[in-house]
């Protein structure tokens with residue numbers, strides 16, 4: 001039986017389209033480029049296959065990883081390797097693949113990195129099936145990559161009653177998310193284990209909780225998800241939204257801890273270990289919020305209101321769908337007015353006192369190899 005829309009992940013998570021996502025997520029681009037040394041190492045150790053198959057799982061519009069892939073493909077060609085290269089961009093069926101294909105062909109975005117037009121025998125493909133399944137033929141993938149995508153659970157195990165995100169959930173609800181995320185992580189890894197050729201690698205960087213308990217927007221200052229919750233609850237309390245609409249704005253996400261990410265590799269009898277995957281390294285990384293950095297570096301040139309107006313769109317680019325979906329059934333104009341009111345209230349809060357507001361990224365980075 002299909003899940004009600006409010007628990008269905010696909011319905012609540014698409015990024016804003018037409019390049020809006022990449023244009024407002026410069027931090028994601030910085031985070032991705034920090035993995036270039038790991039990817040370069042993987043390229044030096046490619047399995048010997050007739051076609052070099054690459055994959056980017058949960059790529060959105062492809063803009064944030066375009067420079068990284070352009071660099072890697074140039075490096076492959078610079079070594080004299082002329083083998084055909086196929087790159088598969090995967091995301092959900094609802095994704096804006098049109099922008100992605102236009103970007104890689106140099107019709108949109110930064111044409112300097114439209115690598116498809118700059119090298120021979122480079123083929124760009126798209127796949128609209130979720131990464132919890134196997135997505136390509138067995139034993140064919142040389143290098144898989146994924147950035148900031150696998151914190152989405154395949155389905156919400158429940159709505160969160162007193163918060164919008166699992167980081168603020170009560171123990172019982174949090175345990176349900178932990179269980180769902182563990183099952184999803186195993187499916188993700190088994191899918192990659194099947195696709196990878198022997199010696200192939202999967203490098204992924206995911207939002208998670210680091211050794212110091214830090215996570216996205218919770219790195220010492222104001223906690224972003226608590227502010228989302230406070231402003232959403234305020235709309236319920238002033239009668240703008242119903243109690244049910246408050247409840248339905250539960251993010252279909254789970255931030256795994258380092259232990260949760262590494263558990264399948266530590267257990268030599270796990271399905272993942274038996275499928276041949278081994279963990280080469282795990283690290284955590286804080287990528288500073290670029291909007292906060294810009295503000296801190298130029299306090300005389302930027303007003304608090306300008307800082308707030310730069311910070312909120314980056315949060316909006318990936319979170320808006322959650323709140324819009326919670327309002328399903330209302331006329332579109334009403335939904336837009338409520339969602340605008342919500343983000344405007346957050347922006348006004350930041351503008352009135354910017355202290356501690358930022359969206360630093362916390363990633364857990366895993367380097368995985370198929371034996």
Ligand SMILES: C[S@@+](CC[C@H](N)C(=O)[O-])C[C@H]1O[C@@H](n2cnc3c(N)ncnc32)[C@H](O)[C@@H]1O
Pocket residue numbers: 013014015025028029032057058059060061064065090091092095129130131132146147148149150152154318
């Ligand atoms: C925050 S964006 C990250 C985009 C890009 N990788 C980056 O780092 O900038 C997360 C992406 O993961 C996709 N996603 C979420 N769940 C997915 C799934 N089960 N299968 C494929 N893609 C998924 C979303 O649609 C979205 O495009």
